[in-house]
Amino acid sequence: xxxxxxxxxxxxxxxxxxxxxxxxxxxxxxxxxxxxxxxxxxxxxxxxxxxxxxxxxxxxxxxxxxxxxxxxxxxxxxxxxxxxxxxxxxxxxxxxxxxxxxxxxxxxxxxxxxxxxxxxxxxxxxxxxxxxxxxxxxxxxxxxxxxxxxxxxxxxxxxxxxxxxxxxxxxxxxxxxxxxxxxxxxxxxxxxxxxxxxxxxxxxxxxxxxxxxxxxxxxxxxxxxxxxxxxxxxxxxxxxxxxxxxxxxxxxxxxxxxxxxxxxxxxxxxxxxxxxxxxxxxxxxxxxxxxxxxxxxxxxxxxxxxxxxxxxxxxxxxxxxxxxxxxxxxxxxxxxxxxxxxxxxxxxxxxxxxxxxxxxxxxxxxxxxxxxxxxxxxxxxxxxxxxxxxxxxx
Amino acid sequence: xxxxxxxxxxxxxxxxxxxxxxxxxxxxxxxxxxxxxxxxxxxxxxxxxxxxxxxxxxxxxxxxxxxxxxxxxxxxxxxxxxxxxxxxxxxxxxxxxxxxxxxxxxxxxxxxxxxxxxxxxxxxxxxxxxxxxxxxxxxxxxxxxxxxxxxxxxxxxxxxxxxxxxxxxxxxxxxxxxxxxxxxxxxxxxxxxxxxxxxxxxxxxxxxxxxxxxxxxxxxxxxxxxxxxxxxxxxxxxxxxxxxxxxxxxxxxxxxxxxxxxxxxxxxxxxxxxxxxxxxxxxxxxxxxxxxxxxxxxxxxxxxxxxxxxxxxxxxxxxxxxxxxxxxxxxxxxxxxxxxxxxxxxxxxxxxxxxxxxxxxxxxxxxxxxxxxxxxxxxxxxxxxxxxxxxxxx
Numbered sequence: 160x161x162x163x164x165x166x167x168x169x170x171x172x173x174x175x176x177x178x179x180x181x182x183x184x185x186x187x188x189x190x191x192x193x194x195x196x197x198x199x200x201x202x203x204x205x206x207x208x209x210x211x212x213x214x215x216x217x218x219x220x221x222x223x224x225x226x227x228x229x230x231x232x233x234x235x236x237x238x239x240x241x242x243x244x245x246x247x248x249x250x251x252x253x254x255x256x257x258x259x260x261x262x263x264x265x266x267x268x269x270x271x272x273x274x275x276x277x278x279x280x281x282x283x284x285x286x287x288x289x290x291x292x293x294x295x296x297x298x299x300x301x302x303x304x305x306x307x308x309x310x311x312x313x314x315x316x317x318x319x320x321x322x323x324x325x326x327x328x329x330x331x332x333x334x335x336x337x338x339x340x341x342x343x344x345x346x347x348x349x350x351x352x353x354x355x356x357x358x359x360x361x362x363x364x365x366x367x368x369x370x371x372x373x374x375x376x377x378x379x380x381x382x383x384x385x386x387x388x389x390x391x392x393x394x395x396x397x398x399x400x401x402x403x404x405x406x407x408x409x410x411x412x413x414x415x416x417x418x419x420x421x422x423x424x425x426x427x428x429x430x431x432x433x434x435x436x437x438x439x440x441x442x443x444x445x446x447x448x449x450x451x452x453x454x455x456x457x458x459x460x461x462x463x464x465x466x467x468x469x470x471x472x473x474x475x476x477x478x479x480x481x482x483x484x485x486x487x488x489x490x491x492x493x494x495x496x497x498x499x500x501x502x503x504x505x506x507x508x509x510x511x512x513x514x515x516x517x518x519x520x521x522x523x524x525x526x527x528x529x530x531x532x533x534x535x536x537x538x539x540x541x542x543x544x545x546x547x548x549x550x551x552x553x
Numbered sequence: 554x555x556x557x558x559x560x561x562x563x564x565x566x567x568x569x570x571x572x573x574x575x576x577x578x579x580x581x582x583x584x585x586x587x588x589x590x591x592x593x594x595x596x597x598x599x600x601x602x603x604x605x606x607x608x609x610x611x612x613x614x615x616x617x618x619x620x621x622x623x624x625x626x627x628x629x630x631x632x633x634x635x636x637x638x639x640x641x642x643x644x645x646x647x648x649x650x651x652x653x654x655x656x657x658x659x660x661x662x663x664x665x666x667x668x669x670x671x672x673x674x675x676x677x678x679x680x681x682x683x684x685x686x687x688x689x690x691x692x693x694x695x696x697x698x699x700x701x702x703x704x705x706x707x708x709x710x711x712x713x714x715x716x717x718x719x720x721x722x723x724x725x726x727x728x729x730x731x732x733x734x735x736x737x738x739x740x741x742x743x744x745x746x747x748x749x750x751x752x753x754x755x756x757x758x759x760x761x762x763x764x765x766x767x768x769x770x771x772x773x774x775x776x777x778x779x780x781x782x783x784x785x786x787x788x789x790x791x792x793x794x795x796x797x798x799x800x801x802x803x804x805x806x807x808x809x810x811x812x813x814x815x816x817x818x819x820x821x822x823x824x825x826x827x828x829x830x831x832x833x834x835x836x837x838x839x840x841x842x843x844x845x846x847x848x849x850x851x852x853x854x855x856x857x858x859x860x861x862x863x864x865x866x867x868x869x870x871x872x873x874x875x876x877x878x879x880x881x882x883x884x885x886x887x888x889x890x891x892x893x894x895x896x897x898x899x900x901x902x903x904x905x906x907x908x909x910x911x912x913x914x915x916x917x918x919x920x921x922x923x924x925x926x927x928x929x930x931x932x933x934x935x936x937x938x939x940x941x942x943x944x945x946x947x
Contacts, residue, residue: 353807355801356801356826357798359827363789364793366820368786370820372782373767391761391765392758392765395754395758399758408749413748424590424592426686426851430753433753460823
């Protein structure tokens with residue numbers, strides 16, 4: 160997903176109707192955590208934020224799951240001088256589609272991430288150095304199991320809804336499968352039940368750019384160092400897949416950075432879109448860890464509900480949640496059809512599921528952008544009365 | 554474009570109906586050549602091949618223009634043991650769509666290329682070392698001007714047709730504009746009159762992968778050396794843009810290289826599509842020069858007929874050729890609409906032009922692949938009687 164700064168609202172994040180100042184906290188689970196791979200961490204930490212208050216009945220929690228390059232900071236600001244609010248601040252806040260006066264909103268940096276949660280850049284207590292690629296392999300299933308432990312710790316009895324776009328949508332689906340009696344609603348956007356070969360291919364080029372950078376050093380580098388060039392290349396390329404041809408043409412077209420200069424015969428920046436991409440690459444390397452990029456893209460590639468459970472219908476068999484899947488017409492990374500197939504498989508499995516397709520020309524990142532149509536869908540889905548959870552044992 | 558080996562026909566390239574053995578030759582123009590940039594080379598060389606014989610009236614030449622990573626070897630084989638014929642061998646040969654028993658077919662490696670023609674990997678006589686980025690900047694216009702000098706040298710009076718796909722299509726259009734009285738027919742496929750921001754963006758990521766590789770050394774490296782890692786990354790990424798999501802899914806899907814192994818928790822190759830892409834990158838670095846990649850992608854990005862001539866209609870004003878533009882439905886690099894716009898602008902400018910759209914799911918590289926529908930279009934377009942060239946002076 161693109162940097163949150165691009166979604167910054169025009170109004171001040173401290174204005175009325177905004178969440179305002181928020182503080183991230185750390186949850187450390189002191190018990191051993193066994194990953195799907197069989198590897199074990201003796202303990203793990205998730206950094207998270209919450210907005211709103213848990214109700215007396217402890218059933219008003221909305222869990223927000225982030226995408227590849229997102230983090231726990233999805234709404235509000237961390238300091239008065241912050242110009243960037245959280246990455247989904249347009250959706251979440253008092254009176255907004257995810258209304259923090261009604262819901263207890265929780266968002267955690269994923270396991271394997273690099274913004275406070277345990278991941279390859281965390282220090283390995285055994286060596287005092289970053290785990291690097293010695294960190295256990297992470298899957299979407301591991302991410303949601305860790306988040307469930309956080310919700311238990313916070314005293315949540317059932318989640319009102321799990322919401323996520325892109326990799327966040329994968330987590331939302333996986334959460335409903337893994338914790339069916341705990342999950343009332345799932346809202347998955349711009350996502351897929353398994354990536355296509357093309358999506359794997361783009362991730363692989365990004366990984367190769369990182370791993371072939373001599374500074375990667377088989378994942379062994381000091382915190383803040385590492386394969387900055389490779390990571391920037393990976394990010395530049397991935398960014399193209401998050402937007403659409405039409406939106407890039409509208410935003411940049413073929414405009415030159417120095418239009419008065421005639422035809423510039425140079426390999427330096429010449430087109431605005433080049434300057435923009437380089438900026439995307441440079442700002443990313445200051446906030447993201449290259450090993451986390453490897454881990455999380457691998458988790459994306461390996462996510463395959465049909466293969467893991469025999470079929471998509473079998474995967475969804477335990478689901479109790481009502482599900483809304485939202486696809487975006489211009490999303491060519493996880494195209495509408497892949498979203499529609501999720502809803503269809505849920506219906507085939509006898510579940511309550513709907514599919515909505517929004518017409519946008521903003522590409523995959525449409526789920527992050529201002530859209531009254533999306534806000535209305537989200538608000539209405541969260542407000543409607545959920546069907547009772549069946550007395551159903553797996 | 555993809556490697557020619559992927560288009561290798563099932564039959565032997567030495568069978569009847571095939572061109573058989575061919576030899577490349579070098580044309581060295583001993584006069585100074587002034588590039589569009591104003592830079593001058595005291596002389597230049599083009600490596601080229603010809604198939605068939607120039608007729609007594611010297612008007613049966615078909616000029617084939619290659620794409621970014623192609624070269625002059627578009628048909629036949631170089632040695633009896635060759636398993637790879639030229640990259641358009643399916644289209645060109647005795648009795649084929651471009652019939653070498655009737656036409657004198659010429660194809661040259663572009664100026665700025667690295668397969669025998671003068672380019673950044675050529676030795677600079679002044680220093681005895683490769684030019685590197687001291688080579689003059691190359692544009693599509695420079696490429697076609699150099700090819701015209703080759704055709705003059707070969708005694709060609711008029712070209713029956715100029716044919717090209719992708720960058721080859723840009724050259725074909727530019728040729729008809731620059732040499733209107735010399736050019737009877739233009740067949741441009743899977744091309745554009747100017748790249749979109751997205752296409753520039755992909756090229757820029759490739760250039761950054763090359764230029765940020767420490768072995769690039771500002772373009773100063775020994776022949777055969779240089780930024781192999783960066784070039785492989787650029788190629789892997791570009792390859793994704795040459796094919797389609799559907800064709801990758803059909804060819805690889807999510808198949809694992811080691812399916813018996815269950816879930817492999819590794820950053821090594823795991824999916825077949827990863828293995829395939831790595832092979833694409835590795836084979837490319839053994840046949841292509843990284844500086845040429847920079848030069849040619851820059852030529853692609855800078856090609857903009859509307860901007861160069863005021864409007865697309867103004868650009869086409871001098872054209873005498875009949876033009877057929879062919880777009881492919883699954884081409885998302887130079888989408889059908891961009892091809893259609895070329896024919897439309899020619900029609901608006903009062904020219905004879907047609908647009909044909911072929912339904913394929915093979916992506917941009919569709920123009921290279923086996924297609925009886927395409928062969929029929931090409932054959933019919935070459936056979937029909939051309940309108941007389943007007944007595945028209947620019």
